[in-house]
Amino acid sequence: MLGKHVTDGVYGKEEPGRVAEAFEIGDFKPGVRAKARCDVMGVEPYSELDGMLVRRFLTPAHDQALKTLAFWMEQAGMTARRDPAGNLVGRYEGDTPNAPALLIGSHIDSVRNGGRYDGALGVMLGIDVVEALARAGRRPPFAIEVIAFGDEEGSRFPASMTCSRAVAGTVKPSVMEMTDGDGVSLAEAFAAFGLDPTRLEEAARKPGEVFAFLEAHIEQGPVLEAEGLALGVVTAIAAQKRLMVRFTGMAGHAGTTPMNLRKDPGPAAAEAILALERICSGGKDGLVGTVGRITALPGAFNVIPGAVEYSMDVRAEVAAIRDVAVEAVTAEIEAIAARRGLDVSVTLMQDLAASPCDPSLTALLEDAVAAIGQAPRRLPSGAGHDAMVIADLCPTAMLFIRCEGGISHNPREAVTEADCALAAQAMLGFVDRISTQFSLSSRTSAQREDPGPTRELGASGDPGSALRSARDDKL
Numbered sequence: 001m002l003g004k005h006v007t008d009g010v011y012g013k014e015e016p017g018r019v020a021e022a023f024e025i026g027d028f029k030p031g032v033r034a035k036a037r038c039d040v041m042g043v044e045p046y047s048e049l050d051g052m053l054v055r056r057f058l059t060p061a062h063d064q065a066l067k068t069l070a071f072w073m074e075q076a077g078m079t080a081r082r083d084p085a086g087n088l089v090g091r092y093e094g095d096t097p098n099a100p101a102l103l104i105g106s107h108i109d110s111v112r113n114g115g116r117y118d119g120a121l122g123v124m125l126g127i128d129v130v131e132a133l134a135r136a137g138r139r140p141p142f143a144i145e146v147i148a149f150g151d152e153e154g155s156r157f158p159a160s161m162t163c164s165r166a167v168a169g170t171v172k173p174s175v176m177e178m179t180d181g182d183g184v185s186l187a188e189a190f191a192a193f194g195l196d197p198t199r200l201e202e203a204a205r206k207p208g209e210v211f212a213f214l215e216a217h218i219e220q221g222p223v224l225e226a227e228g229l230a231l232g233v234v235t236a237i238a239a240q241k242r243l244m245v246r247f248t249g250m251a252g253h254a255g256t257t258p259m260n261l262r263k264d265p266g267p268a269a270a271e272a273i274l275a276l277e278r279i280c281s282g283g284k285d286g287l288v289g290t291v292g293r294i295t296a297l298p299g300a301f302n303v304i305p306g307a308v309e310y311s312m313d314v315r316a317e318v319a320a321i322r323d324v325a326v327e328a329v330t331a332e333i334e335a336i337a338a339r340r341g342l343d344v345s346v347t348l349m350q351d352l353a354a355s356p357c358d359p360s361l362t363a364l365l366e367d368a369v370a371a372i373g374q375a376p377r378r379l380p381s382g383a384g385h386d387a388m389v390i391a392d393l394c395p396t397a398m399l400f401i402r403c404e405g406g407i408s409h410n411p412r413e414a415v416t417e418a419d420c421a422l423a424a425q426a427m428l429g430f431v432d433r434i435s436t437q438f439s440l441s442s443r444t445s446a447q448r449e450d451p452g453p454t455r456e457l458g459a460s461g462d463p464g465s466a467l468r469s470a471r472d473d474k475l
């Protein structure tokens, strides 16, 4: 069945009820097995601790996971290697050797007491996609590489996404100096893992080696479940601003200072937090605002605080929407302070740009989702992912998979076998659609007798150029 071309309706709407059934290859059920493998890796030796999942970068649990993943990659028909940054990369050659690669993957590390599917599911789904192709004897016109990024969460060292940054060529060698909670430097951890810390930058992929990246990931939010949908197509990874707000008044005795003579920053902060909620509730494009930490100083039952400090995290799919919200809330904060006779400061701590997914790839993914009878719901990702870093290397697309209650970074994280099977089908449909474009553009190129890059996906030399320029336009 898989040997047929997508236009034959293998994944088509014609037989949506039969897709799951038709999709079993012997005892191999793509997606279902991916989930089962995440479950296998949810415990020792793939976890550092008994009774909870914690698999941090460059630990023995990480090493065990890579050994088993390499075995599964080889079983699926890939060659597996560890790159100089500690990523595991499996390669399935296309119909011509050394063709540029479609990169599929996610991260294999976890937070402490994390869930089994965050990251790992995207890696396992990539392996299932390749095995489905291999078992059907199919080789696309490009290579497929499945990657397990070593460090997305930043749960061991203070910086996150070091490994995907290395692949994208945007990592700085100074990261080697950072230390984990036990004082072990990244350089020392590299050496202990059998990696050469001086070769980190050699993990960078050259332009043209990789033409697109597909990351499948659990949604980590409640939208798909609320709408009764298994899959979502990510439009962009949100732009994020982190700010600290500090209202300063006058500390005083909680019993002796009359209400009308106080300069209490507490109620001012309360008003300002409500203003953030109101402004973000009226927003669009995934605008969200969160106060995750509040501190009253000096912090005693019987003392009117002299200062109240809180964090603000504001995100939206489009940076301009986020920035308008931050400006509006800052204006309200200043008005509240002025009315109450308080001092206030709003300090920007971090400004992360949005990472739009590639419009052409996103349309292909959407089409692949629709073709298996699923409503192609577009949504932004409020959380950061490796895809936002890989966007510096090549165009990206992201598929979200519904997770129970939107719960993640928690052992209660859960996905269904049926949803994982649908994800694998959508990913295979995506591979088919890129293959078609690839072949079309090669033909166009041959007809014009022009061996140079074409405007289409699949140009010889740098097949990602058309997609990349589309992305640059959007940025």
Ligand SMILES: [Zn+2]
Pocket: 107, 118, 119, 152, 217
């Ligand atoms: Zn993740």
